[in-house]
Amino acid sequence: MRVHITDVRSGDRLSEDVFNTYGLHVLSKGTDLNEKEISRIFQHQIDFVEIERRTSPIPDIDEEAIVETAPGYNPLLRPLYSDAVAGAEQLFQKALADGRIYEDDVKESFQPLVENFRSERDVVSLLLMLNSQDDYTYQHSVQVGMLSYYIARWLSWNDEETVRAGKAGFLHDVGKCKIADAILNKPSRLNQDEFQEIKNHPQYGYEILKNSFDDTAVALAALQHHERMDGSGYPQGLSGDEIHPLAKIVAVADVYSAMISSRVYKEKKDLLHVLRELYELSFKELDPDITHTFIRHMVPNFIGKPVELSNGEFGTIVMTHPTDFFRPLVKVGDEFIDLSVERDISVKHVKMI
Missing domain, CATH: 1.10.3210.10 (Hypothetical protein af1432)
Structure with a gap:
């Protein structure tokens, strides 16, 4: 799968060799991408890389309603x-x-x-x-x-x-x-x-x-x-x-x-x-x-972050609402809880990863 470098996550694995704009070989297929490798890609000003498909993709829900998943920070x-x-x-x-x-x-x-x-x-x-x-x-x-x-x-x-x-x-x-x-x-x-x-x-x-x-x-x-x-x-x-x-x-x-x-x-x-x-x-x-x-x-940067809810359940933010900032859609197990509808439940704590 082709991803922008700012969307690369620690632990992703390259599915193809990476070359810079001058044709210089930067990283090999099969390389696990961690902070050192991601920093090297940034230094070579490479925008996109091919990685192996992740085993835990974003839940399959309405793509038009989901704000883009928050990427990791630039290690540089x-x-x-x-x-x-x-x-x-x-x-x-x-x-x-x-x-x-x-x-x-x-x-x-x-x-x-x-x-x-x-x-x-x-x-x-x-x-x-x-x-x-x-x-x-x-x-x-x-x-x-x-x-x-x-x-x-x-x-x-x-x-x-x-x-x-x-x-x-x-x-x-x-x-x-x-x-x-x-x-x-x-x-x-x-x-x-x-x-x-x-x-x-x-x-x-x-x-x-x-x-x-x-x-x-x-x-x-x-x-x-x-x-x-x-x-x-x-x-x-x-x-x-x-x-x-x-x-x-x-x-x-x-x-x-x-x-x-x-x-x-x-x-x-x-x-x-x-x-x-x-x-x-x-x-x-x-x-x-x-x-x-x-x-x-x-608020959209909280998408993908684990949360603890006020009812004691744990889940992951998968969507934020543009007009109801603090009541996102949360995936708990195999279910989705829309906090803009379930008004008696709220986000108690966001765990940053």
């Missing part, structure tokens, strides 16, 4: 992600020492990751793969950059605007370089003075970015990413159209990344549960169009 992103996290840490250190950051440093640390975003589709698996308890502040910056890039693309922004959104997300928290580590990494609840100091980081970031780039939009995204549509945010209490569109995108990415992240003092939440929380916030605090666009594009 792991080292690029690690480099971006290390680059974020260096940017924070330079910002503290020099009061500014440099365009070349941003390009060197974040741009290689952005270039590989263009073909990455399974954002859910990607976020899980790139999420740990270490270096939260810097990982969060990279995640928000990634998500801001995707959201802008899903909103049909042009390439230049999409890359700018990724850059704004990557740099949105640079003002935290001026916050003491004892406050940033405090394992217990912050006291009032400490929380007030944390609330200064958007202003700190704005000043750093304003001194670094001619592009005021990136600086405004840092200043306003904690503003809320109903005026309940900070530091200026802006509302509605007073908030820059770029800041609205970064706000959605920032909230989602913070909710799904492993923190020393906070248990990581189920990704689908977080999307439901985000949906609730869209009616008051977050921009509804941006939030719903984000959810609409994230």
